[in-house]
Amino acid sequence: MFKKPISFKGLRLLVVDDDLDTRKLLTILFELEGAEVIAATSASEALEIILCFQADVLISDICLPDEDGYSLLRKVKKLDLERGRKTPAIALSAYVMDEDRKNAYLAGYQKYLQKPINLDELAKAVSELVQLQQYA
Template identity: 40%
Template sequence: MVSNHFENAHPLEDIKNVGIFKGITILVVDDNQDILVLISRVLKKYGIQVMTASSALEAFEAIKRCKLDLLISDIDMLGESGYSLIQKVRAINSVQIREIPAIAFSGNAEDNAHTKALASGFQTYMKKPSNPTQLIIEVAKLLRCPSKKSSSLFGDYSRV
């Protein structure tokens, strides 16, 4: 079931230059179809191309086949976990694949979930449910680099 609050949210609505995400492809991985729909809707509002996978195995195959700019993965999935997925990605020979920025997006209630996610190879951890504005900010932070247009729009939030 899609939450109307989340579905109708327009994160960062006041930002005029939403074209900064044009050409960006993000893979969202979750075994919960509702979460895949919610995150996809938010990202697509910014012109982001979204691919989805409902398992770590499906995601890993997509990662090897497609050029991605960012990975957003659940941690606790049936079968293989998001921790295992990111560790396999970080161990791959291709630098382009191995260095894909990644967000752990999980409802994991463990006290050390954030620390474990970072130690596994994710750049950041977001707890479900999350604010769509915060999701877009995290995406922009991870995509920011000198060659990306997004660097001038979003400041350095790393100390926030």
């Protein structure tokens, strides 16, 4: 559970990470707070899910087995453009160089969080993106 009680009731999240423990942890924690979570192990699996699941927020690892999170987000943005919507996105990465953070923002991620994940920071980032989306 998160330190501060945050309700994500009704929120739809897509979590993309090839690490089983990370996927399970994020899925369980957000579901306990009321979110609907679908998890994917790769960019290609995530893209298949996006075709039928409209996520309110995408949470994606940068280092994925088939293609990286940058490529995934570019494809998501292309689909969003076709559908007339925007999917806010959070990058998760073990990479800690300034260049890595810069690349994530250039790819279109609104937030960049380092691994190991601070769950309270992630909850805050999701909440901020949802609030921004509501006022967009």
